[in-house]
Amino acid sequence: MNLIISTYLVLTSMGIFPGTGSEDLLTAAEVVERMKTELTCKWAKETVDTFKAGSPEQEITGVACTFMATVDVLKQAAELGCNLVITHEPTYYNHLDNKDLLKNDKVYAAKQAIIEENNLVVFRFHDHWHRTKPDGIYVGMIDKLEWRPYLIEGKRNVFELSGLTLAEVTDHMKKVFPEAIIRVIGDPDLVIEKAAFSAGAPGSTAHIRWLQREEINLVVIGEAPEWESLAYVNDASQAGLSKAMIILGHTVSEEAGMEYCATWMSSFIKEVPVHFIAAGDPFHQ
Numbered sequence: 428m429n430l431i432i433s434t435y436l437v438l439t440s441m442g443i444f445p446g447t448g449s450e451d452l453l454t455a456a457e458v459v460e461r462m463k464t465e466l467t468c469k470w471a472k473e474t475v476d477t478f479k480a481g482s483p484e485q486e487i488t489g490v491a492c493t494f495m496a497t498v499d500v501l502k503q504a505a506e507l508g509c510n511l512v513i514t515h516e517p518t519y520y521n522h523l524d525n526k527d528l529l530k531n532d533k534v535y536a537a538k539q540a541i542i543e544e545n546n547l548v549v550f551r552f553h554d555h556w557h558r559t560k561p562d563g564i565y566v567g568m569i570d571k572l573e574w575r576p577y578l579i580e581g582k583r584n585v586f587e588l589s590g591l592t593l594a595e596v597t598d599h600m601k602k603v604f605p606e607a608i609i610r611v612i613g614d615p616d617l618v619i620e621k622a623a624f625s626a627g628a629p630g631s632t633a634h635i636r637w638l639q640r641e642e643i644n645l646v647v648i649g650e651a652p653e654w655e656s657l658a659y660v661n662d663a664s665q666a667g668l669s670k671a672m673i674i675l676g677h678t679v680s681e682e683a684g685m686e687y688c689a690t691w692m693s694s695f696i697k698e699v700p701v702h703f704i705a706a707g708d709p710f711h712q
Contacts, residue, residue, distance in 0.1 A: 456483035468558040481548030492689040494682040495706040505545040567687030613671025631655030649680030
């Protein structure tokens with residue numbers, strides 16, 4: 428008997444949860460429908476925000492929000508008694524969670540075994556968490572960065588950091604994200620005027636457009652190909668044009684947004700516990 432089933436039976440015997448089929452238990456589909464009503468944006472017909480594993484009709488014993496449904500995250504969800512995992516990024520290694528490449532794949536089989544043994548349901552929550560206002564990822568990340576006091580009024584992600592050097596901003600990032608491998612391009616002594624924060628991987632075009640703005644001389648990003656916006660800012664710095672970039676990594680640049688997602692969901696999902704589980708930076712020194 429797996430952990431989720433045994434935990435559910437114990438709680439049922441204690442009278443904490445009624446028997447199977449009770450109206451007091453939410454299904455995974457009902458949780459998602461409730462999420463939709465709390466968003467400020469309409470639900471798109473074409474979206475990656477769909478169920479990736481398990482049955483939408485599965486009754487839910489707990490919800491786990493995470494940046495990515497890794498093997499370790501799935502195991503932790505089961506240990507916490509959570510059988511619905513809300514993940515921001517793909518479960519199966521590509522944007523559309525296409526499994527064609529994974530036929531007879533040992534990694535896929537190992538992951539599926541954990542999902543099936545623990546009756547887990549996985550739902551991706553990416554497009555609409557970014558589209559709701561304010562963007563849920565940015566709400567969580569700005570607080571994590573401790574930059575809300577510096578946010579320019581009326582702007583989503585531009586900050587007034589006049590007087591701080593690139594080295595000082597970098598030191599702050601290292602304190603906020605002590606486990607992360609943070610990379611920096613630019614003169615450490617550069618005095619930062621305004622900085623833009625660009626979570627995840629919106630593309631190098633977006634990064635370059637921020638850097639082209641005269642008043643912005645630092646962009647903090649998730650990730651990008653090294654031969655695109657990273658090369659652009661490197662050339663700018665070498666040409667003496669007072670531009671810099673801090674690369675946090677995709678996970679580090681968005682994970683706090685899913686921690687905020689757990690807080691957000693806790694405000695309207697009261698029937699079961701809602702937890703945040705960190706996927707963590709996948710890189711090591």
